[in-house]
Amino acid sequence: MIIDCHGHYTTAPAQHEHWRKQQIDAHSKGDAVPSRPAMTDQEIAATIRNGQLRMQRERGTDLTIFSPRAAGMGHHLGGAETSEAWASACNELIFRVCSLFPRNFIGVGMLPQSPGVSPKNCLAEMDRCVTAYGFVGFNLNPDPSGGYWTDPPLGDRFWYPIYEKLVELGTPAMIHVSHSCNPAFHTTGAHYLNGDTAAFMQFLTSTVFKDFPTLNIIIPHGGGAVPFHWGRFRGLAQGLNLPLLKELLLNNICFDTCIYHQPGQDLLAKVIPADNILFASEMIGAVPGVDPETGHNFDDTKRYIDALAIPEEDKAKIFEGNARRVFSRLSKQIAKQASMKGAAE
Amino acid sequence: MIIDCHGHYTTAPAQHEHWRKQQIDAHSKGDAVPSRPAMTDQEIAATIRNGQLRMQRERGTDLTIFSPRAAGMGHHLGGAETSEAWASACNELIFRVCSLFPRNFIGVGMLPQSPGVSPKNCLAEMDRCVTAYGFVGFNLNPDPSGGYWTDPPLGDRFWYPIYEKLVELGTPAMIHVSHSCNPAFHTTGAHYLNGDTAAFMQFLTSTVFKDFPTLNIIIPHGGGAVPFHWGRFRGLAQGLNLPLLKELLLNNICFDTCIYHQPGQDLLAKVIPADNILFASEMIGAVPGVDPETGHNFDDTKRYIDALAIPEEDKAKIFEGNARRVFSRLSKQIAKQASMKGAAE
Secondary structure, three states: OOEEEEEEEOOOOHHHHHHHHHHHHHHHHOOOOOOOOOOOHHHHHHHHHOOHHHHHHHHOOOEEEEEEOOOOOOOOOOOHHHHHHHHHHHHHHHHHHHHHOOOOEEEOEEOOOOOOOOHHHHHHHHHHHHHOOOOOOEEEOOOOOOOOOOOOOOOOHHHHHHHHHHHHHOOOEEEOOOOOOOOOOOHHHHHHHHHHHHHHHHHHOOOHHHHOOOOOEEEOHHHOOOHHHHHHHHHHHHHOOOOOHHHHOOOOEEEEOOOOOHHHHHHHHHHOOHHHEEOOOOOOOOOOOEOOOOOOEOOOHHHHHHOOOOOHHHHHHHHHHHHHHHOOOHHHHHHHHHOOOOOOO | OOEEEEEEEOOOOHHHHHHHHHHHHHHHHOOOOOOOOOOOHHHHHHHHHOOHHHHHHHHOOOEEEEEEOOOOOOOOOOOHHHHHHHHHHHHHHHHHHHHHOOOOEEEOEEOOOOOOOOHHHHHHHHHHHHHOOOOOOEEEOOOOOOOOOOOOOOOOHHHHHHHHHHHHHOOOEEEOOOOOOOOOOOHHHHHHHHHHHHHHHHHHOOOHHHHOOOOOEEEOHHHOOOHHHHHHHHHHHHHOOOOOHHHHOOOOEEEEOOOOOHHHHHHHHHHOOHHHEEOOOOOOOOOOOEOOOOOOEOOOHHHHHHOOOOOHHHHHHHHHHHHHHHOOOHHHHHHHHHOOOOOOO
16 A cells, blocks of 8 residues: 555635635634535545546555645634634545545644644644544644744744644644745745754754654655755754764654655655655645656656665555554554445545 | 865854954943954964864865854844944954965955845945955855844845845855744754755746846755755746746856765755856864764765766866856966965965
């Protein structure tokens, strides 16, 4: 089984994003928010069949761990209640996709974060996502301000209620920023990668994994700049009299394979142990085009893993084994969803 | 000749940084700033002989393009006048180093930037650095706020006076942030690399190189995350209907080799044309330790270039030829300084 651990619902029915616009407009005017829009199963199924499901089949992957659109999380918009209502709507929609295609999608939730607001307000939604929806993980935004980084770093106790809940639920967090409203940071060309690098260094200088030894964190987009500068990070840790990165961080942190060319994948596989790499494509996402140098989609990352000069058992870890370990609820949820009818298949 | 295009004076006599502290204290209290401290040629020469010069000799490099300490620029501290006085002091000190060791160091200036202040206030210092000091380039900070990124992106006309002056003087700019006062960004583990990545994407989405076709920009630290994600950036440019990155940016942008392990250097040399890579170590800098995996210093980057599986003529470009091209005043300045006496040698 080939498990893509990083996909967002970027193709949701138009009325979903339209309602978001209404919600933000109403918030800025102080008006009442309109009720949420109707979406039929057929509408939802069509967006998936013509999108992510078709591409799974074309590329030969089996299952996508699926979450709300990352740039659309927009935690900087509105207030805490705005984020709560939006996260609720987005997560419910992911649940509907997973219910319609139970053998192809398993859910990961977004959190109702807001800048300056204690993430304690996320805990009820986390419980709901796992118990009611069968979600197996969460996306945690280290910068709810949308590019101004005004909240404390991830080593701060501000975030500990989230870590406690993640450990309690047996769910990992993927660290994933959202849309950048800072003109200095292009969302997918700078803010995403910079968020990954910043988060890694925040963990490196923290005691989070001493305090939560079983916490699993995924740093997406190949870890931002981290594997490319692995020597720099090893040297910085050494300069801080910290243990080797392998001991300090690699019991808890994995990187995904959202790197859109072969040389980058080769480097990732060379410097990061196979146990710490999770297959992912983030399709349909920021880079949907065809690479003229290869004739294949930039984000068809399975081809790069297939081409790696590493043992087959390492590829099996990257494609499946590590995901089943890091998402500790995943194997049970796969079994559970395998027995579901799947209204739309 | 092996030219290291990226070195900072991190070992300056203690009274230099002590005066900086006095300057900032005086600014915050509204007091008069004490006069600048005396530093003898002997004191300055000792810091270099026991530091950068010794390491040049040990490592087999010949010339360092040398600028004030990057983290020490601190453009967010004090006001515009504070930055002007500090840049003036720092640049003069670099000039003294270059005068004492004229065959080993050629200067690059820091700019008296301040957040929210038009960089027009840098132009006089730029003229002075070139005409009075023989400097061959400048470090440009894309985030004078020190980690909050409150100034416009580099494509904004806000920055055009700097680009006009750089072209007029025939000097390149290295894009280099300074100390981060944002707790989200570790200075050398996140802010430096993120500044590189953000800057690259700012140029990618700008018309700077249409407007200044002869402008030369160096993105340090191996380009941050950029070469590792070269496919992503190629795909993002394609999605924006822009030309190939080679045509769009590589007539104007080079990356340096401040990457502290072999796999990162291998990737850089694989995806970036040899014409666009400048040898650099940033010694004595953020990662001064010895890599236990190799037994050599992390920042002894010459070893990695020596080990690259690329033609010797490409190595010659990386070690020397490209620097002489990008720093268009360099060859003349090398000749000029070669004939100087060098009080301390």
